[in-house]
């Protein structure tokens with residue numbers, strides 16, 4: 001009963017029919033499956049992503065081809081795409097990074113020239129806009145994630161939308177074929193949602209994240225990424241999994257209107273407001289704030305900051321109970337070894353690799369209030385000499 005209500009609310013908001021899945025990665029898997037690709041076909045994606053993006057590509061017998069990112073935006077470097085196109089290329093993934101859409105018009109231009117599909121990875125970008133148009137309405141198909149740290153969260157969850165009728169038919173069938181999550185899985189999720197509501201605040205962030213990640217690694221809990229997904233890209237049983245009533249009920253909260261405004265829009269405005277404080281603080285300290293290209297509205301799911309010695313900054317943040325994010329710790333986060341299993345050759349994408357060695361993210365979520373911003377400001381002031389800036393600098397090699 002909640003699932004159909006959620007679907008309807010989402011459709012009202014975005015103007016497109018949503019196909020609902022267990023996670024964002026499953027929504028991507030379904031989109032790729034709906035494109036009728038052949039084994040060995042190539043999918044282009046940025047070299048600054050989460051490993052759960054190349055995973056479904058490989059599960060389907062396709063080959064991920066990585067393209068370096070733009071040093072200012074952390075999204076795919078459009079200038080580099082054509083160099084990686086071969087006769088096997090079929091799909092371009094335009095990833096929204098931290099709430100900033102990729103420069104999708106030139107990407108669509110390349111797709112037209114070579115007859116490719118464009119899939120938007122808007123896992124970070126629900127509510128973002130590109131030239132006044134909402135993410136999700138720009139490409140052949142788009143997927144969103146509603147996992148814990150995403151623009152709106154149902155605990156875990158994934159949504160696929162398409163602007164093409166032929167793909168919509170196929171996605172519908174795939175949603176119908178999806179395995180129903182077990183009662184145990186749904187119960188776990190319910191419990192986690194309750195725990196989050198009651199206990200999670202920025203002061204317990206570090207301990208909560210550590211416990212959650214450890215339990216997920218040991219496959220004891222429904223983490224965002226379970227141990228086996230990080231070992232090797234082999235499709236786990238029942239990967240094509242559906243959405244539950246629990247997720248839908250949680251998701252519906254974000255489409256309620258308060259004083260005529262959607263809750264999700266309020267949350268996005270909050271993130272943008274917190275980001276504007278960080279921009280001021282960094283400008284005062286003599287740094288350029290993040291680049292905001294004229295084509296996009298940045299929704300600041302995360303606020304990027306590059307530092308000289310990330311281990312040190314994480315340690316200090318933990319000591320001072322400052323919440324800092326770690327997206328992305330590797331060009332295929334969080335993988336640190338056996339890159340070849342994901343067809344990744346370390347050394348080929350210097351900007352994405354530099355970013356993933358030096359980046360931290362300042363939090364912007366709804367629990368960040370003025371007091372907390374003051375504490376972060378103090379932390380940044382104290383550690384000013386450790387800051388590189390909000391983009392990969394031209395002379396980045398001097399920081400290595």
Ligand SMILES: Cc1ncc(COP(=O)(O)O)c(C=O)c1O
Nearest residue numbers: 023024025050123145147157224
């Ligand atoms: C860029 C990007 N795309 C896709 C995903 C996958 O989303 P999900 O965790 O819902 O599978 C993530 C996940 O964390 C991500 O960071």
